[in-house]
Structure formats: C-alpha cells, structure tokens
Amino acid sequence: MAEGWAQQLKGDVIEPHSAGTDPHGMNERAIKVMAEAGVDISKHTSKHVDDVMYVHFDYVVTVCGHADETCPVFPGKTKVIHVGFDDPPKLAQAAATEEEALSHYRRVRDEIKAFVTGLPDNLEPEPAA
Amino acid sequence: MRIIFLFISILFLPAPLIAHEAESIKVVVVGDTGIGERAFHSGFEAVQNAMRKEQADAILHLGDFVYQPEKFPSSCPDKYIKEIQETLAQPYSIRIFVAGDSDLEPKMWKPKASGCWDKIAPMATPFDTLAKHNQPDEKWEGVMHLGTALFVVLDVYEWNDPAPWLKPIVDDARRKGLWVIFAMHEPAITTAWYKEKRQTVLTQVNALHPDLVFSGNQHAYERFFPMGIPQEDGTLPVVKKSNYKKGAGVTHVVSGGGGALLKPFADLQGKSKRTAPEAVSDALAKRALMFHYLTLEISHDTLNVTTHRVCPSPPAPGEKQNPRWHADDPMWNNIVLECDGKETGVAVFDQFEVKR
Numbered sequence: 444m445a446e447g448w449a450q451q452l453k454g455d456v457i458e459p460h461s462a463g464t465d466p467h468g469m470n471e472r473a474i475k476v477m478a479e480a481g482v483d484i485s486k487h488t489s490k491h492v493d494d495v496m497y498v499h500f501d502y503v504v505t506v507c508g509h510a511d512e513t514c515p516v517f518p519g520k521t522k523v524i525h526v527g528f529d530d531p532p533k534l535a536q537a538a539a540t541e542e543e544a545l546s547h548y549r550r551v552r553d554e555i556k557a558f559v560t561g562l563p564d565n566l567e568p569e570p571a572a
Numbered sequence: 573m574r575i576i577f578l579f580i581s582i583l584f585l586p587a588p589l590i591a592h593e594a595e596s597i598k599v600v601v602v603g604d605t606g607i608g609e610r611a612f613h614s615g616f617e618a619v620q621n622a623m624r625k626e627q628a629d630a631i632l633h634l635g636d637f638v639y640q641p642e643k644f645p646s647s648c649p650d651k652y653i654k655e656i657q658e659t660l661a662q663p664y665s666i667r668i669f670v671a672g673d674s675d676l677e678p679k680m681w682k683p684k685a686s687g688c689w690d691k692i693a694p695m696a697t698p699f700d701t702l703a704k705h706n707q708p709d710e711k712w713e714g715v716m717h718l719g720t721a722l723f724v725v726l727d728v729y730e731w732n733d734p735a736p737w738l739k740p741i742v743d744d745a746r747r748k749g750l751w752v753i754f755a756m757h758e759p760a761i762t763t764a765w766y767k768e769k770r771q772t773v774l775t776q777v778n779a780l781h782p783d784l785v786f787s788g789n790q791h792a793y794e795r796f797f798p799m800g801i802p803q804e805d806g807t808l809p810v811v812k813k814s815n816y817k818k819g820a821g822v823t824h825v826v827s828g829g830g831g832a833l834l835k836p837f838a839d840l841q842g843k844s845k846r847t848a849p850e851a852v853s854d855a856l857a858k859r860a861l862m863f864h865y866l867t868l869e870i871s872h873d874t875l876n877v878t879t880h881r882v883c884p885s886p887p888a889p890g891e892k893q894n895p896r897w898h899a900d901d902p903m904w905n906n907i908v909l910e911c912d913g914k915e916t917g918v919a920v921f922d923q924f925e926v927k928r
Contacts, residue, residue, distance in 0.1 A: 445579035461579040469698065500578045536662065561576055561674060 445506055446553055447477050448482040448559040457562060460498060462490040476548040480556070502566065506555070507542060524566060528554055584647075596871035597719040600664075603634030603757075604672070606831020607655050608686070610639035615863040616831025618884035620659040622918045623865050626740060630718060630869070631664040633700050634788030635672025635757035638686040646677045648688035661695040667705040669696035670725050671712040672757040672788065678810040699725070710768025715741055721751040721870045722781070722890050728758040733776045739741035741779050751875055751926075752782040752816075753868075757789050759826045762850040764837050765855055770802040778802070778822045783875060784868075784928055785824045791835040791897065792857040793879060794826040795922060808855045823924070825877070829864040831868035833897040836861060836907050862910035863895070872928070883911035 449459035469487060477484045501510050503523045535544035558565065580706065600623045606616030623631070637660070640654045661667055671689050678685040689712075699714025711733075713727040722745040726734055742752055758767075760774040775783060778801045798821030800809040811820045838846035862881050869876040887893060898906055909920070 449577060449579070454698045456574055457577065458576045460577065464581070471694070471698070495578060496580070497574065501575045503580060505580045533665075536665065562577075571582045 444484065444555050445475055445504070445559060446487060447482045448556050449562070451482050452556070452559055453562055459486070460490075460495050460500070462492045463493050472531070472535065472545055472548045473552075474543060479549070480552060502563075518551050522566075526558055529557055578866035579776075585778070590643045596869050597630065598626065598628045599630045599632055599668075599718075599868040599870065600823060601632045601634065601786055601825075601827055601866040601868055602611070602660075602830040603670075603786075604828035604830050604832035605633070605660065606833075607637060607659075608637070609641040611832050612834075612863075613831065614884045614893065615882070616659075618882045618918075619830050619863050619865050622882050623779055624659075624663050626867055628664060628867065630666035630668065631660060632668045632723070632786060633660060633670060634786055635670040636674040636757060636788060636828070636832065637672070637675055637692055638688050639832060640679045640684065640686045640688075643683040645684075647685055648686055648691055651652050652686065652688055653691045653712070653849060656692060657695060666697045666716075666718065667695060667920035668716060668725065668755065668756050669693065670722055670755050670788070671727065671729075673729065676729070676842040678745040684819055692762060699836055717750070719747075719870055720749070720872050721753055721875075724752070724754045726756040726777075728773065731773060735776065735780060742782070746781075749872075750785075750838050751870060752780075753875075754780075754782045754785040756785070756787045759789060759794075759824065760785065760826050761796060761855070762787075762790050762794060762826050763839070763853055763859060764792050764794065764826065764835070765846050766838060766848040766852065769805075770806050770808070776801050780838060781819075782822055783818060784877070785822055786866075787824070787826050788830075790826050790827040791828045791832045791866050792859060792861050793825070793829055793836065793921070794824075795879070795924070796824040797821070797857045798823045799855055803919060806849065806851050807885055808851050810855045812857075814857065816926060818928050820926075822927070825866070826842075827864065827866055827879075829862055829882075831863060834861045834863075834895050834909060835897040836903060839902050840907050857924075860921065861907070861911040862921070864921060874928070875926040877924055878920055881910060881914075881919050881921035883914050883916050883919075885916050 446461035454457045473484050501522070505523065506526045506528050526557045528551050531548040534547040538544035538547065577681055577712060601620065606612050616718055637656055654849045661852045666893055669692065673682050674685050675689040675692060676685050682730050696718065699716055710732055711727045713725050716723045724738065747866065754777060760769050778799065796814050797810040800821050863884065864879055864881050867880065895909065
C-alpha cells in the first residue's frame with residue numbers, strides 16, 4: 444500500500460520500492476481498498492527484502508513493529524526509519540464480518556496515505572555530526 | 573533527481589510466523605473433514621476441537637472439506653462455508669488449503685462434489701507471488717515459505733510433471749537450508765484404494781526430493797517409510813526407520829481422518845483389483861482406520877510429526893449416525909476401528925522425525 448501511495452502521490456520526487464521480511468503474496472483486501480481509493484496495486488508483487496538488496500536506497504522505511512526488529516542491515520548511507528502502522532491481516536482475523544475486516548484495511552490505508560503525503564519533509568532530520 | 577525509498581512491511585502476513593532460526597513453527601495437518609450430511613459430524617467436532625487446542629501457527633488442510641448429499645448440487649450452501657470459516661479458518665493465522673475432488677465442481681465421475689471450492693479458496697492464505705509460475709490460472713497450486721520450510725501445494729487432478737516450474741524453486745529452498753514439504757489431495761502411494769502411480773506421480777514427486785509429502789482422499793491414516801525413486805520393476809527402495817537423517821528418502825503420509833466416514837482398506841474389503849501390490853504394502857510403516865490429525869513441528873534442525881488419534885464420544889442411544897462407510901455391509905463383521913474398545917479422547921498414535 445505504501446508503494447502504491449508513493450507512486451500515486453509522490454512519483455515525481457520518490458522512487459518507491461516495497462518488500463517484505465517474509466512475503467506471502469499480494470493481499471486481496473489490500474488490493475480492494477486501494478482500488479476504492481483509486482490506486483491500482485493489483486500488478487504489484489510481494490517481494491522479499493533479499494530481492495531488492497542490490498538497489499541503493501536513500502531511505503528504508505519499516506512500516507510495522509516486527510519488520511523493524513527483523514530488518515536486515517543496510518550498509519552505507521541508507522537511513523532506516525521506523526513508522527508503526529497496525530497490521531490489517533492480523534486485525535482482520537478477529538473480524539466478525541468481511542466489512543469489519545475491510546474497515547481495518549481502510550483505516551491503515553488512510554494512515555499510510557497521510558504519512559506518504561508528508562514525505563520527504565516528515566522524515567526525521569539527520570542528527571548533527 | 574528522485575529519492576529512492578524502500579518500504580519494508582509484513583502487511584502481507586500475520587506476524588507470528590516470522591520465524592527466527594531458533595524458533596519452531598507448529599502446523600496442524602488434517603484431511604477429509606466431516607462437514608456435510610455424508611460425514612460423521614461428531615468425529616469432525618472432536619478432531620477440530622482437539623486441533624484448536626494445539627494453538628498452532630498454521631493449518632494444512634489436505635482437501636475434501638464438505639460432503640453434501642445431492643447429485644450435481646446447484647449451489648454451495650452457506651451453512652457449510654460458515655462452519656469451515658469458524659472451525660478451520662479463523663482459529664489459524666496461516667491457512668494452506670488443498671482442493672479435493674469433493675470440493676470442486678461435480679462431474680460425471682464425482683456427481684456429489686460440493687462445488688464449494690470457489691467459496692473455500694478465498695479463506696486460504698495466498699501463495700507466494702514471488703514464485704509465481706506459468707501454470708493455468710484454474711490450477712490450484714503454488715508455494716509458500718513458512719519459517720524454515722517451503723510448502724508446495726500440487727494439483728493432482730490436472731497432473732503434469734511439476735519439475736519444470738518447481739525444481740528451480742525446490743533447489744533454491746534446499747540451498748537456503750529449508751525443509752521441503754509437499755501437499756496434495758490424492759496420494760501418490762496408498763494401500764487404501766490402490767491406483768498405480770509408481771512410474772508417474774510417485775516417481776516425479778520423489779525425484780524432487782521433498783522431505784515430506786502429505787495427502788488425503790483416503791479416509792484412513794497411512795505412513796510409509798522414507799523411500800527413493802521407484803525402480804523400473806516397481807520396487808521401492810525404503811529405509812525402515814522412524815527417526816532418520818534428512819536425505820534418507822521421501823516420507824509419504826496419507827491423512828484423511830478429519831471426520832469423513834471411515835472406509836476400510838481394499839485388502840480388508842477383499843477388493844483384489846484395488847489391493848496394493850506387495851512392494852507398496854512392504855513400504856508401509858503404519859496404518860489405521862481412525863479419526864485423527866497431525867501436528868508438524870518445524871525447527872531449523874528437526875521435522876517432528878505426531879499423529880493424534882481422536883476417539884469421539886460413542887453415539888447416544890438411538891443415534892443413527894455411524895462412523896463407518898457402508899455401515900450395514902457385512903464386511904465390517906471382521907474389521908475393527910482403531911478406537912474400538914478405547915476410551916474417548918485424544919492420544920498419540922504415531923510419531924517420527926527427520927533430523928538435519
């Protein structure tokens with residue numbers, strides 16, 4: 444979802460990539476709620492972090508607590524930033540209805556949109572040398 | 573100049589299965605679950621209750637979720653889907669589902685198939701798209717990485733040798749030190765209702781050297797000794813141990829005891845055409861007619877498989893339901909169920925492990 448928003452909203456200043464620490468395929472609900480917001484991520488693929496390690500990233504943004512803990516080391520000048528979002532699939536497990544499950548996705552979708560909208564200005568400033 | 577970002581997420585999967593090397597993952601394995609009018613529902617209830625108590629990270633369902641009574645049903649009743657959702661989907665973070673012939677659209681050779689698969693499949697955890705291959709969309713097969721294991725679901729009903737798309741994936745998993753576990757509905761080898769597959773499915777599956785192969789379809793339990801590739805004369809090279817080193821051979825387990833009516837092995841029924849050849853019977857380590865499920869514990873160094881026998885409460889007085897397939901057939905006079913004479917409850921029936 445973050446990659447989809449970044450392409451949609453910040454494609455002129457950001458080259459976004461996304462990957463998982465243990466990917467399991469694109470989530471149909473994520474595709475659905477993004478489509479509701481006018482962003483097509485159906486052609487995206489669920490990549491493993493190992494498969495994008497060849498790219499020199501300026502920023503790595505981990506978007507949930509667990510990814511922060513298990514994130515691989517990115518050498519060089521890459522800045523690693525953690526932003527905590529709830530995990531919609533996990534929340535959806537307890538949902539009684541499909542609509543309730545989708546509501547978690549929609550909320551996180553909108554939170555990610557707000558974060559991406561503020562990029563790159565909302566990134567922490569580099570600490571003084 | 574654009575800033576290059578990488579967003580790392582696990583939004584595609586629930587958190588508990590991000591396994592560190594020191595941790596293990598527990599998967600419950602079950603097949604042929606007794607939902608629907610042509611099954612022994614008390615058996616299913618006992619099995620699913622016991623499975624739920626395992627608090628497993630994932631479920632591997634080997635297919636045949638529903639046994640409905642009508643020929644060529646026009647639709648899949650929502651009551652079946654609701655029960656599957658509540659008992660086999662919601663309790664598990666990760667759900668690896670195999671399509672069984674009773675789940676697919678009814679055909680001349682399977683007129684009572686439920687046609688429920690279109691409603692069951694969305695409950696499954698999606699396969700890894702990273703390993704997407706060029707199979708037709710209608711085939712339900714794919715791979716999933718879980719912790720230190722690669723799970724592979726194969727579609728036996730449109731069978732082609734999977735090596736062209738699967739071998740590179742399996743080889744890559746092996747290079748990374750992952751366990752390789754296959755799942756399919758109809759077994760490559762069985763003594764229950766024998767179909768000759770030694771030179772086709774069995775050879776092609778074993779040639780990929782998975783550590784374990786789970787299948788269902790037969791309403792019983794069977795475990796075979798680890799075996800190599802069948803020889804041209806049908807001989808099966810087996811290692812007659814229950815604890816063995818990785819690479820000793822492929823272990824096939826048939827698990828179809830999730831509540832479907834228990835069907836005697838062909839040799840017990842006196843069905844000579846469906847009785848397995850001697851080489852196949854010799855490769856069998858253990859078998860039983862019983863309701864059951866398995867727990868598969870996967871750690872970096874060990875695959876540990878435990879088979880749990882589930883003996884449901886005896887039928888209430890006057891209750892007509894019977895766990896036996898064709899219960900009135902005189903063949904049952906000489907056939908015992910594993911639970912006959914045993915106490916109600918769950919007990920360990922079989923156990924084996926593979927060590928790295």
